[in-house]
Amino acid sequence: MTEVYLDGRYVGDVDNKEDFVEHIKAERRKGGAAEGINVQLDKILDRVNVCASKGRARRPVIVVKNGIPLLTEKHIKQLHKNEISWQDLVNQGIIEYLDAAEEENSLLAFYEQELTPEHTHLEVSPLVMLGLIASLVPYGNFTQSARLSIGSKNQKQSIGVYASNYLVRMDMDVNLLHTPHKPIIKTIIHDLSNYERHPAGQNVVVAVMSYKGYNMEDAILVNKGSIERGFARSSYYRPAIAEELRYSGGLMDQVCPPDKDVKGYKSEKDYRFLEDDGIIYPEAQVKEDDVVIGKTSPPRFLSSLDEYSLASNIRRESSVALKHGEEGAIDFVMLTENEEGNKLVQVRIRDQRIPEIGDKFTSRHGQKGVIGLIVPESDMPFTSRGIIPDIMFSPHGIPSRMTVSQLMELLGAKTGALSGRYVDSTTFNAEPMEKVKQELLSLGFRDDGEEIMYNGITGERLTVRIFIGSMYYLKLRHMVANKIHARARGPIQLLTRQPTEGRAKEGGLRLGEMEKDTFVAHGTSLLLKERFDSDKTIVPICESCGMVVIHDYVKDKRYCPVCGENVDINDIEISYAFKLMLDEFKTLGLYPKLTLENKY
Amino acid sequence: MVHADLKEYIGKLPSSIIQELEETCPASKMKKVAKLVHEEFENSRISPGEAVGLISAESIGEPGTQMTLNTFHFAGVAEMSVTKGLPRIIEILDARKTISTPTMEIYLHAPYNKGKDIREIAMRIKETNMESVAKDFAINVVDLKMETTLDAEKLEKLELNSKKVQKILEKALAKEANVELNGDKLEISLKGKEKDLNQLYKLKEAIKDVYVCGIKGIKQVLPVRRKEDYIIITAGSNLKKVFELDFVDSSRSTSNDIHEIKKILGIEAARQAIIDELLQVVETQGLNVDVRHLMLVADTMCISGDIKGITRYGVVSEKASVLARASFETPIKHLIEASVIGEIDYLNSVVENVMLNQPVPLGTGMVKLVSKK
Numbered sequence: 001m002t003e004v005y006l007d008g009r010y011v012g013d014v015d016n017k018e019d020f021v022e023h024i025k026a027e028r029r030k031g032g033a034a035e036g037i038n039v040q041l042d043k044i045l046d047r048v049n050v051c052a053s054k055g056r057a058r059r060p061v062i063v064v065k066n067g068i069p070l071l072t073e074k075h076i077k078q079l080h081k082n083e084i085s086w087q088d089l090v091n092q093g094i095i096e097y098l099d100a101a102e103e104e105n106s107l108l109a110f111y112e113q114e115l116t117p118e119h120t121h122l123e124v125s126p127l128v129m130l131g132l133i134a135s136l137v138p139y140g141n142f143t144q145s146a147r148l149s150i151g152s153k154n155q156k157q158s159i160g161v162y163a164s165n166y167l168v169r170m171d172m173d174v175n176l177l178h179t180p181h182k183p184i185i186k187t188i189i190h191d192l193s194n195y196e197r198h199p200a201g202q203n204v205v206v207a208v209m210s211y212k213g214y215n216m217e218d219a220i221l222v223n224k225g226s227i228e229r230g231f232a233r234s235s236y237y238r239p240a241i242a243e244e245l246r247y248s249g250g251l252m253d254q255v256c257p258p259d260k261d262v263k264g265y266k267s268e269k270d271y272r273f274l275e276d277d278g279i280i281y282p283e284a285q286v287k288e289d290d291v292v293i294g295k296t297s298p299p300r301f302l303s304s305l306d307e308y309s310l311a312s313n314i315r316r317e318s319s320v321a322l323k324h325g326e327e328g329a330i331d332f333v334m335l336t337e338n339e340e341g342n343k344l345v346q347v348r349i350r351d352q353r354i355p356e357i358g359d360k361f362t363s364r365h366g367q368k369g370v371i372g373l374i375v376p377e378s379d380m381p382f383t384s385r386g387i388i389p390d391i392m393f394s395p396h397g398i399p400s401r402m403t404v405s406q407l408m409e410l411l412g413a414k415t416g417a418l419s420g421r422y423v424d425s426t427t428f429n430a431e432p433m434e435k436v437k438q439e440l441l442s443l444g445f446r447d448d449g450e451e452i453m454y455n456g457i458t459g460e461r462l463t464v465r466i467f468i469g470s471m472y473y474l475k476l477r478h479m480v481a482n483k484i485h486a487r488a489r490g491p492i493q494l495l496t497r498q499p500t501e502g503r504a505k506e507g508g509l510r511l512g513e514m515e516k517d518t519f520v521a522h523g524t525s526l527l528l529k530e531r532f533d534s535d536k537t538i539v540p541i542c543e544s545c546g547m548v549v550i551h552d553y554v555k556d557k558r559y560c561p562v563c564g565e566n567v568d569i570n571d572i573e574i575s576y577a578f579k580l581m582l583d584e585f586k587t588l589g590l591y592p593k594l595t596l597e598n599k600y
Numbered sequence: 601m602v603h604a605d606l607k608e609y610i611g612k613l614p615s616s617i618i619q620e621l622e623e624t625c626p627a628s629k630m631k632k633v634a635k636l637v638h639e640e641f642e643n644s645r646i647s648p649g650e651a652v653g654l655i656s657a658e659s660i661g662e663p664g665t666q667m668t669l670n671t672f673h674f675a676g677v678a679e680m681s682v683t684k685g686l687p688r689i690i691e692i693l694d695a696r697k698t699i700s701t702p703t704m705e706i707y708l709h710a711p712y713n714k715g716k717d718i719r720e721i722a723m724r725i726k727e728t729n730m731e732s733v734a735k736d737f738a739i740n741v742v743d744l745k746m747e748t749t750l751d752a753e754k755l756e757k758l759e760l761n762s763k764k765v766q767k768i769l770e771k772a773l774a775k776e777a778n779v780e781l782n783g784d785k786l787e788i789s790l791k792g793k794e795k796d797l798n799q800l801y802k803l804k805e806a807i808k809d810v811y812v813c814g815i816k817g818i819k820q821v822l823p824v825r826r827k828e829d830y831i832i833i834t835a836g837s838n839l840k841k842v843f844e845l846d847f848v849d850s851s852r853s854t855s856n857d858i859h860e861i862k863k864i865l866g867i868e869a870a871r872q873a874i875i876d877e878l879l880q881v882v883e884t885q886g887l888n889v890d891v892r893h894l895m896l897v898a899d900t901m902c903i904s905g906d907i908k909g910i911t912r913y914g915v916v917s918e919k920a921s922v923l924a925r926a927s928f929e930t931p932i933k934h935l936i937e938a939s940v941i942g943e944i945d946y947l948n949s950v951v952e953n954v955m956l957n958q959p960v961p962l963g964t965g966m967v968k969l970v971s972k973k
Binding site: 516517518520521522523524525526527528529532533535536573574575577578581585588590591595 | 649650651654655657658932935936939944950954955956957958959960961962963964965966
């Protein structure tokens, strides 16, 4: 007697467990039982587990009987002719889905030639061990496994055509590549996933060489001519959204060009793009602080007392403007209403991004890097056939990372580009490299991909041959334009009078506790003082009680609230944060008396 | 006799350097070499206004971030678990009174240091109680007596016999029970008129813990070979009693309990122990910290004549500045206490001046311009 559990719940006993399990499996393959169930015979606990719940990860495998797979050449031919579908194979019990539990009782073979009578299933392809993105890495079986993960991670950050209906979508914060290519080196997954409908990179000529030291530490060099011809150009879209909100008392926001007497009115120049409806017109070239949607809101606090006073009826300015450092062209204006029926204005701002120093690029093999230098085309090295590379990649990135697949892609794509065809590089099932090399040789090139090159500046022949080929390069969405930040002076916080924090608020770069210690350790005491001068203030102090006195600017008089007017008052320079701390001492009931002393 | 050219440097150079010069430098070049050595020596001294404390803090703190928290153990090797790594460093710097794993390294005089009777000696150092010398404890319910058979072999190893054990027990239980020797057996009966079986059971448990011989506090002993010598490593520490043993080389034996060292050997020994213990941790972690940083830390911890930890109760509480103390931990407590006694902060150190945004009195901020009127 063996207990049977359905989704972990006890349902009964069976006498012959093996027969029972086999029966369920047979019925499932015949279609007698639901396709979605799995059975497991747990020999240790002596129980049968039947699983039918949702949320189990299941994967398809080919059923094997007596060492012979049920899927035959006939089926494959029929599949090619579209006479049968995948679902038909599942219905016929040729392919079945296993879950983690049933896999425990199964013996799977990777390849058909490995099959023995003990095997119960055959993998559809060894490629299924990889995920969708990881199987987009060409020649994946020739690379260190860690690079495969990094390569797939990088591909997820690449800029491409994310959706073919992008023109009519209002997406937040998206990038679009201008002239995407189909990869010359492709895998079967590229075909299956319709990659050519949403490609994410470009085929470029890559030379593995260094150049004036500007591509050390993973940097890459880009040909200026390639950039001018449109290499890796992309658009960055960001939205501006405004809603007409309703407030209590029948008041509401208004999308319109704000009047000059509105509270918080910017300058006339900032509103210059607005049309009569208060919304910007398409294709306006906007820069930071320019208003995109003009909007006014009712006054914030409405108390009954000053309801009739003039000052309180002034509306507030609440327009949507471009933030610090942003620029672009107005791409698309949409007028609609939200769930509550309020007016909703959405404007899409487009910004063209031309590759610049610091933009991030990667191949598909986890070999990411930023542009270190953009080289004028006239200074680029060239081959004896006059080919000028688009990208120069440092050879130092290869030995420690062992990305052999990168080198293979370089060679494979060179062959593909020269003979005008695509090269299959599916992991575990690629075109043999020997064949590719032979083809390259027959095209009149060296089969190792090396070529004689000439120095672009002097015209001299380089003393070594350079490994040069074609490759699929991806632009990643981390661009300096979104990250660059510096500050000399700028906004400060209200409470502490110290600089604000973060790029969006044009903030300062904090010199923290440990950084401070380095200044002290170095003995640069006066430099440290200057670095912390951001919140310095001059404070008048009463010599008699040692506390901050009042400076009446109207009467231009200074007096101590404790000791009166006839006291010595002197100015001292301290950080505003210290003045704040003295105030906090007073709230604690402590008397922080300052005793002044001549500095000199 | 000191070389003539070296005489002027006595007092200017350390005696060890003068001695080395004397031994290694040819007499003809002595004058020139001595001058250069003196110049080098002056240059290598720390200049006034150097932030030595901060540099030490950074030099210990930065490698400290790389320290591995887990220590490694080896299967099948006789070893005692001793706190190592970061926890040990924290323990030393906090100057904990009770450390988690006190240990001693006991060096022995000849001939024992060559391994003679090392096991027997180790056994004699280890704290032994009744439970480990007795074979069994039985209760005679009829006579309301307890009977114990002693393990003769063990007794012999410990240079004891049943008679001695009887004396020890008698002394320990003088108020509660009588102990009589009957052959190999010890018969223990309760004193007093009212005899109770319950009491006897309690006595049985109490007897198990009666101290018989060895050194109190030494829980475990492990004889090992360290280079030329056989030494005894212990779990538990009792410097005073160990030093009293005549076969122990007290000039080399140590403990890792710094407070105990201070009590027995004095503050200078404790200072050296702090340095040695810190250095040991740093070295076993494969880090490279200059000893002089550790020496500075040990100096600050011992400067008051007592060991003060780097905590808000120890070294930090000694700081002269209220603001500096408040900026470390428990600021309100420090401020309120300072205000109660009307403490004055003269702003003589670093932290206070950073808070006020004034130049710190170190390096370029230390010098001042004085003008004549």
